[in-house]
Amino acid sequence: MSILALGMCVPAVVDAALGHPDWQVFAVSAAVTLFVGISLVLAFGVGGTDMNVRQAFIMTTVAWTVLTTFAALPFAFCELELSITDAFFESMSGITTTGSTVIVGLDNAPPGILLWRGLLQWLGGVGIIVMAIAILPMLRVGGMQLFQMESADASEKAMPRAYQIALGITGIYILFTAACTVAYWGAGMDGFEAVIHAMTTIATGGYSTSDASMAHFDSMLIDFIAVGGMVAGSLPFLLYLKALQGDVVSLARDEQVRWFLAIGGAAVIIASILLWINQGLDPVQALRYGSFNVISIMTGTGYATTDYGLWGAFANPMFYFLMFVGGCAGSTSCGIKIFRFQVLFAAARTQFHHLVHPHGVFIPYYNRRPIPDEVITSVLSFFFVFGVCFALLSIALAMLGLDFITAVSSAATAIANVGPGLGPIVGPAGNFQTLPDAAKWLMSGGMLLGRLELFTILILFTRHFWKG
Incomplete structure (x- = not known):
């Protein structure tokens, strides 16, 4: 919370320098957030305390919820005068790097608010990287324990301490951001x-x-720079760190990276051909629009350069399924995440081998390592829970009066943290401002569920978790 308060000071300084009155909103919000953050430090101290797994589950969920609440303060009291619902939705969408927005008139919005939205996504991006490396493997959520041994190997060979790994990854994150800014x-x-x-x-926000x-x-060069930045943000940052430590082929060897590039490349080729044949674009323009919008949706960034809903009958289902990848x-x-599809594929292939050779011994592999049965069970459970949560969220949104396309794509974009949905209301040419407040609260919950890998939150609602 103290770091969040310092982040609020940046748009406060920008607004003050430009003479915009919203600097006072950011200054007061920063003061309130810093006061609460410092009070917690003084009351409970920091460091030196070992957390058990149950405490880690609680801390992760509560931290992201509390940070979202305080990050919403500038939205609620700025010149835009967003409602509490809209302010919380915008804050949740930002800090989870979803990218869905309820703000109309961004071209004329206060500079501090525009900067705050960018900062929120940037902080949320680096936060999820650190969480994926340091916390989720320990919580054994959705197969993330598969990366526990890889993180341990990297920490032993590259840097001996966990905080040094986090520091190195943050440095790479800042370097990428600076390079993208210059470009x-x-x-x-x-x-x-x-x-x-x-x-x-x-931050793929x-x-x-x-x-x-x-x-x-309307720049081809900007579009291709964005494609490169989105791809860079979607690859494992731990592998970047290993590459800097001398293992320069680690990215090329990683099966997850290969699958990501293969799926993305195939989708780009299909989209480009559709634009070339059906829309009559020349090959270069077709590649420009195809690659940008496909990578944007697949990585969950949510930028748009055109309404891909108008590309033809095949485009909508393709983009819909890319949202989940x-x-x-x-x-x-x-x-x-790509690795879960790989684990599922490896398990299915092993099952096929068993059907043909019932007495054979077949072991599924990921990155040339055997996949433990516990990981396969965890990944299968994740797919099941993901499907159930998506279905329930879709039904709940439909009960609030949303049409089928809007309800289903809104649920998908929330739980997959993508941004735009499908259709004229929440598609790339629209936004979420017109949805009822209840739908925005449901989607905010969906964003948090998706960002924290479902189980991290859902386990808090089980009786077994609180026993003892």
């Missing part, structure tokens, strides 16, 4: 736009400074 600025954005879009690109998103700039574990990306 955007050189491609035609002004400095302010370049900084915000760099933060939301590397998708918040923009314009209602038209990246289409506002996501990037690699240990990245800023969201969704189900």
Whole structure:
């Protein structure tokens, strides 16, 4: 909370320098957040306390919820005068790097608010990386324990202490953001736009400074820079660290990275062919729009340069299923994650072998290592719970009066942390402002569920968790 308060000071300084009255809102919000944060430190202390697994579950969920609540303060009291519901929705969407928005008129929004949205996604992006490396493997959520041994190997060979790994990854994250900023600025954005879009690109968040998103700039060079930034943010940051330590081929060897690039590349080729044949675009323009929008949706970034809902009958189902794929574990990306599809595929292939050779011994592998039965069970459970949560959220949204496409795609974009949905209301040409308040609260819960890998939150509602 203290770090969040310091983050609020940045837009406060920007607004004050530009003479915008919202600097007072950010200053007061920062003071309140810092007061509570310092009070907690003084009351309970920091460091030196060992947490058990149950305490870690509680801490993770409560921390993200409390941070979202305090991060909503500037939205609630700024010049835009968002309602409490809209402010919390925008804050949750930002800190979970979802990218769904309820703000209309971004082109004329206060500069401090635009910067705060970018900062929220940037902080949420680095936060989820650290959580995926340090916390989720310990909680054994959805197969994430598969990366416990990889994290341990990296810490032994590259850097001996966990905080040094986090520090190294944060340094890489800052370096990528700086490089993306320079690239955007050189491609035609002004400095302010370049900084915000760099933060939301590397965080695969998708918040923009314009209602038209990246289409506002109408630049092929900017689009391809964004594609590179989104891909960079969707690869495992621990592998970047290993590459800096001398293992330069670690990215190329990793099966998760190969699958991500293969699935993304195949979808880009299909989308580009659709645009070339059905829409009559020349091959270069077809590749530009196809690659940008496919990578944006698959990585959960949520930028848009065109309404892909108008690309033809095949485009909608393709983009709908891409929403669920996501990037690699240990990245800023969201969704189900590539490694879970790999584990599921390996388990299914082993089952086929058993059907043909009942007495044979077949072992599923991931990254040339045997997959423990516990991991397979955990991944299968994740798919089941993900499907149930998605179905329940879709039904709940439909009961509030949303049409089928809006309800189903809103549920998908929330629980997969993507951003835009499908259809004229919540698609890439619309936003979530017109949805009823109850739908926004449900979607906020869906965003948190998806970002914290479902089990981290759902386990708090079981009797067994609280026994003893």
